[in-house]
Amino acid sequence: MDGLIGRFTNLFKAWISRLLDTAEDPSVTLDYSYERQLELLQNVKRGVADVVTAKKRIQFQSDKLEGSVVKLESQARQALAGGREDLARAALERKAFAQQQLQGLDTQSAGLEQQQGKLVESERRLAMKIEAFRSQKEVIKAEYSAADAQVRIGEAATGIGEEMAETGLAIERARERTEQLQARSAALDELVESGTLEDFTGTSSSSLDRELEKIDSNQLVEADLARLRGELGAGAGAETQQLGQGVSR
Amino acid sequence: MIVRVIGEGQYEVDEGLVERLNALDRQALDALERNEETELDRCLDGMAKLVREGGTRLSDDVLTPSEIIVPPSDLTLEETRKLISEQGFIPDPPVRA
Numbered sequence: 001m002d003g004l005i006g007r008f009t010n011l012f013k014a015w016i017s018r019l020l021d022t023a024e025d026p027s028v029t030l031d032y033s034y035e036r037q038l039e040l041l042q043n044v045k046r047g048v049a050d051v052v053t054a055k056k057r058i059q060f061q062s063d064k065l066e067g068s069v070v071k072l073e074s075q076a077r078q079a080l081a082g083g084r085e086d087l088a089r090a091a092l093e094r095k096a097f098a099q100q101q102l103q104g105l106d107t108q109s110a111g112l113e114q115q116q117g118k119l120v121e122s123e124r125r126l127a128m129k130i131e132a133f134r135s136q137k138e139v140i141k142a143e144y145s146a147a148d149a150q151v152r153i154g155e156a157a158t159g160i161g162e163e164m165a166e167t168g169l170a171i172e173r174a175r176e177r178t179e180q181l182q183a184r185s186a187a188l189d190e191l192v193e194s195g196t197l198e199d200f201t202g203t204s205s206s207s208l209d210r211e212l213e214k215i216d217s218n219q220l221v222e223a224d225l226a227r228l229r230g231e232l233g234a235g236a237g238a239e240t241q242q243l244g245q246g247v248s249r
Numbered sequence: 250m251i252v253r254v255i256g257e258g259q260y261e262v263d264e265g266l267v268e269r270l271n272a273l274d275r276q277a278l279d280a281l282e283r284n285e286e287t288e289l290d291r292c293l294d295g296m297a298k299l300v301r302e303g304g305t306r307l308s309d310d311v312l313t314p315s316e317i318i319v320p321p322s323d324l325t326l327e328e329t330r331k332l333i334s335e336q337g338f339i340p341d342p343p344v345r346a
Contacts, residue, residue, distance in 0.1 A: 002333075004329065004332075005271070005296070005319055005320070007332065008318040009316075118256060122256075124309075132310040133312060155312065155314060158314040159311070169255065170256070
């Protein structure tokens with residue numbers, strides 16, 4: 001079995017021969033190759049833009065989750081103050097889950113950052129090679145009748161072909177990573193939307209919210225009752241006093 | 250001879266380096282067969298490092314073919330497997346409309 005180096009070398013050779021196969025006239029090969037180089041340069045720029053978009057999406061999700069962590073913390077505090085340790089526990093469990101997801105998003109974001117760096121680097125190198133190719137191709141075309149023109153065309157086209165294959169590979173790898181992240185990100189969105197993590201979205205009134213509202217209203221009722229009792233107690237005392245006064249009179 | 254490390258550029262290296270590259274390459278294949286991501290990582294890093302440190306970097310505006318092509322050092326098990334499968338996974342060159 002071929003080693004990885006052998007496999008890669010063959011893979012690149014095959015790719016380049018597909019690239020160069022299309023034209024017999026060397027000067028056509030040069031122009032054709034140049035056109036494709038420019039297309040590839042556009043593709044790699046698009047690849048960078050796609051990674052940036054994916055990063056923004058992850059940032060958006062992170063912000064949402066960070067908001068949830070803050071909200072769940074305050075819910076836990078509120079629940080504990082209301083004597084509902086069970087609710088506080090539920091809120092803290094969800095908070096822990098949200099924090100876990102946040103960590104995952106951080107890792108993904110760092111991975112995308114790396115992909116972006118590689119694509120940008122790839123774009124830079126390809127642009128330099130294209131520039132070199134552009135100036136060489138005019139020279140080669142002028143020398144086309146010379147015996148070594150064929151060889152030089154082959155070398156220049158193969159030399160840049162490698163860079164093109166490499167760029168194609170970089171774009172493909174970034175695209176696959178981004179797709180995987182998007183799938184995971186969509187799954188997280190779905191969890192949120194299905195209500196499994198409904199507390200994290202803050203868009204719907206969750207059961208935790210309702211329970212906490214109940215504590216709030218219970219506390220209000222208790223406070224009101226106490227107030228009424230107090231008023232009644234004061235009223236009753238005054239009446240007794242009046243009655244007492246009446247008797248003594 | 251000219252060696253390309255994918256993701257890093259081309260290097261002029263001594264022929265003697267190939268022996269050591271091949272040794273690491275065999276270990277990388279073993280790691281792949283045993284599903285050992287960390288070991289594969291080590292071998293890929295080692296191959297790239299060997300070329301990087303033992304060779305002379307060619308300028309980016311040089312247009313010359315490479316004799317051998319060393320895989321990117323950050324390849325995962327899954328990606329490597331895909332690459333040595335029938336198809337490889339470099340998409341076709343852009344096609345003119």
